[in-house]
Amino acid sequence: MKTRFRHTFTFWLLRTPFRIFARLRYNFTAVKFRPDASLKGPYLILSNHAMALDPFFLGTSFREPIYFVASDMIFSIRFWSRLIRFLVSPIPKTKYRSDMETVKDIIKIIKQGGSVGVFPEGNATFTGATMTIQPAIAKLVRKLKVPVLFYRFEGLHLTKPRWAAHPRRGRAIGHVHHVWRPEDYATLSVDAMITFIREQLFVDALATQNLALRAYKGRKLAEDLESAYFHCAECDRLNTIRTVDDHVFCQACGMRMRYTPYGFIEGMRAGKYYATTVAWYEGQLKALKHHWSQYDGHAPFFEDAGEKVLEVTRATQKKPLGQATLKLFKDRLVIVFDKGEEVVWPLTSLKASVQQKNKLILHHVEQQKTYYFLNHRKRNALKYVLMIETINGREV
Secondary structure (H helix, E strand, O other), X not given: OOOOHHHHHHHHHHHHHHHHHHHHHHOEEEOOOOOOOOXXXXXXXXXXXXXXXXXXXXXXXXXXXXXXXXXXXXXXXXXXXXXXXXXXXXXXXXXXXOHHHHHHXXXXXXXXXXXXXXXXXXXXXXXXXXXXXXXXXXXXXXHXXXXXXXXXXXOHHHHOOOOOOOOEEOOEEEEEEEEEOHHHHOOOOHHHXXXXXXXXXXXXXXXXXXXXXXXXXXXXXXXXXXHOOOEOOOOOOEXXXXXEOOEEEEOOOOXXXXXXXXXXXXXXXXXXXXXXXXXXXXXXXXXXXXXXXXOOOOOOOEEEEEEEEEEEXXXXXXXXXXXXXXXXXXXXXXEEEOOOOEEEEEHHHEEEXXXXXXXXXXXXXXXXXXXXXXXXXXXXXXXXXXXXXXXOOXXX
16 A cells, blocks of 8 residues: 555554543444455545544544545644644645545545545534535545445444533444445446435434433533524524523523433423424524524624634635624625624625534635634534525535
8 A cells, every 4th residue: 555654654653542542531432444355445435424533533443544535624723734734644625625626636545545534424413413415425436436435433423412512421433334345336326326325324323322222421411502503492582592511491481401411302391392403403494494584684683793703715824804793684694893894795605614513614605715703612603504505505
């Protein structure tokens, strides 16, 4: 395998410490992949995405370094970005490069004998269930013509939900779930391929809990849940959810709930509530569309003050622009800086995403400008993403 010595050495040096860390912190076990003699690499490894540390945990199942497709976040951390590039050479997938550039990098590594890891969801799940997987991944599989390893993380989401403030310990494993050889998919249509890929990568942590309950114990289990969930099922209001320790409540109607060590939500008084985060995600998206259909466009639909705004250039440089208030209207998003300047972006020109749990990223397609919005940890960035992407007809 023509991987560079420093990549192999780094992998060899860090694999065991990461296995130990994963076991002690998250009770995570990586099942070692042992291919049969007839299976030859390199491989394309596709995995569901449970948390930010997935690439490191997945890598401990293998004997050789994996080259992961990575988002632009890791290319904008100054010293650490340079170090990560040197040690493991992640494949950039940013808003500043076309998909074709990323595909060319993947093909180059595969031809050199390196295995590539991809998380087709693009983002770690907020709910515990595998999120949207775009058809482009099926076209990549067809182009590469190499064995595909479907890797599954099970239970890992519940050890540290994306929205959570604190980790918890339960049981989590990662393993190669299925091997898909080129002859298995050679005659399939792209539609059939993407259907199969989605089936192989689908994991629903809470559905699994229904089959066999396992406790995931920790402190302040509900803390920061409002950074992802904002709709009250009881009174149908938005932006009224707050958390303290294990408890969730609505500031408007007083509805109270408790987040349990099993990942479910229990009502603490009579009334409507979402029993799972999967149901909550789907319910608040439906409620969001309903509220938007009733919105008259005068006052801001969403508004958040205290936003620290940074402009990101080529995914490597961050330029502070100052503090601002973010306002979402019927047809536009307005950034009102504390110094008085206003930036107005049409909603139809925007792409929106969330990094980590509440770092909002807005990209103006025509102007090729990208702004990061940082706020306190409980501010909900996901509501902007759901609204903007839905308006533009993109699946969320």
